[in-house]
Amino acid sequence: MLENRVPLELGISTFLHTNPKGGGVLPGERLRQAMEEIQLADQVGLDVYAIGEHHRMDYTSSSPAIILASAAATTNHIRLSSAVTVLSSSDPVRVYQDFATLDNLTNGRAEIMAGRGSFAESFPLFGYNLQNYEELFDEKLELLLKIRSSENVTWSGKHRAPLHNMGVYPRAQQFPLPVWIATGGNPGSAIRAGQLGLPVIFSIIGGMPERFAPLVQLYLKAAQQAGHDPNQLQIACHSHGFIANSFEAAKEKYYPIMAEQMNQIGRERGWANYTRSVYEEALSPRGALYVGDSEYVAEKIVRVTKQLGLTRFLLYVDFSTLPHRDLLRTIERFGTEVAPLVHKELARH
Numbered sequence: 001m002l003e004n005r006v007p008l009e010l011g012i013s014t015f016l017h018t019n020p021k022g023g024g025v026l027p028g029e030r031l032r033q034a035m036e037e038i039q040l041a042d043q044v045g046l047d048v049y050a051i052g053e054h055h056r057m058d059y060t061s062s063s064p065a066i067i068l069a070s071a072a073a074t075t076n077h078i079r080l081s082s083a084v085t086v087l088s089s090s091d092p093v094r095v096y097q098d099f100a101t102l103d104n105l106t107n108g109r110a111e112i113m114a115g116r117g118s119f120a121e122s123f124p125l126f127g128y129n130l131q132n133y134e135e136l137f138d139e140k141l142e143l144l145l146k147i148r149s150s151e152n153v154t155w156s157g158k159h160r161a162p163l164h165n166m167g168v169y170p171r172a173q174q175f176p177l178p179v180w181i182a183t184g185g186n187p188g189s190a191i192r193a194g195q196l197g198l199p200v201i202f203s204i205i206g207g208m209p210e211r212f213a214p215l216v217q218l219y220l221k222a223a224q225q226a227g228h229d230p231n232q233l234q235i236a237c238h239s240h241g242f243i244a245n246s247f248e249a250a251k252e253k254y255y256p257i258m259a260e261q262m263n264q265i266g267r268e269r270g271w272a273n274y275t276r277s278v279y280e281e282a283l284s285p286r287g288a289l290y291v292g293d294s295e296y297v298a299e300k301i302v303r304v305t306k307q308l309g310l311t312r313f314l315l316y317v318d319f320s321t322l323p324h325r326d327l328l329r330t331i332e333r334f335g336t337e338v339a340p341l342v343h344k345e346l347a348r349h
Contacts (some may be wrong), residue, residue: 008305008346010339011048012041012331013083013238013314016067019058024320031067033324038071040328041104042078044335050083050113050238050314055121058320065098072105080106083238083314084115084182084200088136089122091160092144093168097153100172108173113201114141115182115189132159138192141181145196148176180236183215190215194222199234201312204288209237209304216308236312237304241290242322243297244331250292253326257278258289259318290315294333298341305346 014037018030025033038049049071051064061067068080085095093111103110116137123130138220139157147153147168156162161167180199183189192202200219204211220230240258244250255276282289290297301313317330 008310008342009047009079009236009312010301010334010342011046011050011079011314012037012310012334013050013052013316014061015052015054015059015316016061017058017318017320018060024058025324028201030060031070033327034067035071035074036324036328037331038068038078038080039074040331041335042075042138044332045339046331046335047079048079048081048111048312048314049111050081050111050330052083053086053117053122054119055125056119057125062227065102068110069102069105072102072109075106075109076162079109079111081111081178081180084113084117086113086117086122087140088116088133089126089146090138090140091130092147093163093186096144096147096168096172096177097170099177100170103172103174103177104170104303110172110174111178111180112144113182114144118184118203124324128159135159146181148172148179180234185212185215187215187218190219191222193230194219194224194233195226197223197226197228199236199311201236201238201314202308204237204304205316206282208286209239209288210236210286210307212237212308220309230318234311235309236314237308237310238314238316239288239290239304240317241315241330242317242326243292243294243330243338245293247296251283254289254291257321260321261319293336295341297334298338298345301338301342302345305342306349 016030016034018024018027020026031179041049051061051067053064054061064082099110099112120130120288136159139159143155146155152165152167153163154165180201181193182201184203204212216235223230223233241255242250259274281287283291290300314333317327
């Protein structure tokens with residue numbers, strides 16, 4: 001049983017969806033919209049805004065650290081994170097430098113979520129072989145953690161030139177700079193995060209969130225066996241959602257948006273067609289879609305928090321066919337209506 005957990009943090013995750021060929025906004029406009037979103041999320045008291053690294057035409061998020069740094073001067077409290085940094089195809093030295101710079105700009109509000117990424121475009125783009133998928137991540141995570149723990153680094157591996165007592169600057173204001181392990185449900189990733197004593201975030205975009213409970217237990221058991229206090233660890237999830245003034249309004253508005261996006265990705269990956277019945281199941285109290293009015297969304301967040309022992313929940317709202325005013329209204333409702341309901345209910349327990 002987990003005890004003395006930190007208060008639940010609530011935030012927004014995004015890939016800055018554009019899809020200009022499909023009628024979405026152009027990259028410049030989407031980036032300017034992101035500044036509005038981050039500022040609003042900060043103003044309404046949300047805890048985190050996180051941008052996922054992608055290298056595709058339909059997203060404008062290839063450089064999360066640069067985008068987040070643009071919002072540093074106009075925010076005061078919100079933590080700014082990647083979601084994720086595709087570490088396997090990145091240079092850990094540059095990743096640390098980028099986020100250490102962001103950390104200093106924000107007076108200690110930067111974070112890294114490290115993962116393999118949900119798409120593979122970055123591997124050929126930066127000259128990496130997908131056959132080394134696992135090995136690249138393991139090696140680069142080792143180097144990133146070594147850099148954040150020591151100013152001068154000596155290290156060698158297979159996929160990067162060695163470092164011999166090299167200083168890496170600037171140093172982050174936070175020590176250590178937070179590094180999360182992001183996973184879509186791989187047991188090995190959960191175990192690795194636990195062994196390293198790192199916070200973990202699960203991407204739960206389908207099915208029932210309760211099925212991730214065994215992964216949480218693997219994570220906590222691995223942490224405890226490695227000598228880490230499970231009560232000091234952080235567990236998060238990232239899931240799709242949309243908030244409107246009524247459950248029916250949210251349900252009807254979000255279905256075509258969700259179906260279009262899931263079917264687009266599904267065509268690339270060979271998934272079955274996303275149907276109304278699949279959508280309705282995900283909307284149920286046990287499902288992985290957080291769509292509805294503020295009360296319903298709050299109830300579902302409380303439920304998954306208790307199921308998985310969460311310390312952070314990130315809501316992904318961003319699709320190119322969703323009007324930006326609706327995205328902003330969701331962020332506003334999330335901070336001013338959902339968050340107080342969630343915190344009040346959790347405080348009762």
